[in-house]
Amino acid sequence: MEFNEEFYVALGFVIFVAILLYYGVHNKLNAALDKRADRIREDLAHAVRLREEAAALLASFEKRKAEAEAEAEALVAQARTEAEMIAKEAHERLAEFVQRRTQQAENKIANAEAQAMAEVKAIAADAATKAAEILLTDAAKGAYGQKLIDQGIDGLKAAAH
Template identity: 50%
Template sequence: MANPTFWVGIAFVIFMVLLSYYGVPKNVVNQLDKRGQRIADELAEAKRLREDAERLLREYESKRAAAEREAAEIVSTAKAEAERLAAEAQEKMADFVKRRTASAEAKIAQAEAQASAEVRAAAVDAAIKASERILRNEITGPTATSLVTQGLNDMRTKLQ
């Protein structure tokens, strides 16, 4: 009995009996079972959360695709509207240029007519003055004066 290994073995057996008496192995098993159940519950919750996350991901992907389609439609509509506005602006510009050209041509024609009338009036005045000089030099006396005056007045009224 003096062997220390023997006493350690006896102490170990007594220790195991005391643990069994107080129900420690049962408590350990219960704690392990509870922990195993808690882990199983957490795994089930994680699985459910993952499925929810995948469902949300699919929903957001479909919403993103719909938003991209809508954005593409908006862009195409905007391009069509811009092209329409550009064509309309081009038509308005062409019409404006056409009206301005017609207005300028009308002003040019009016200026030509006015210049022609002024040239004609200047020619008439020059012809009257030349005729007056010629007639005054050739005809003399009071009858000559009355004839020249009458002829000049007639010529002015006919030429203008």
């Protein structure tokens, strides 16, 4: 039997495999592959946990967002209500102010009219007094004037008692 190169290659391979088996390389390879498989399982489990945490966090943020939106809507509604109340109050105050100012103006006009009437009456009374004085001065000369003065003095004495 003749040994050619292929035989020697096959023999070398068998010896190589036998040496590997003798030193337990296959066990070491299995252990390394098992470790890698365990690490991959742990990584997958960790990824699942992270995904669950992310989903929980997302749900929490969505809940917070909904709460914040509801709170913002409530604040806007409250602000609108307050703005309407303030506007209504301002309108009422303005109407009250206008009414008060109108009343003050009417009172000033009435006072001015009363004062003008009093002045007119005073001027008329002064004019009447002067006219009466002129008439009486002309008419009350002499004995008739003395008689009127005496009657006035007697009237004052009677009124004093």
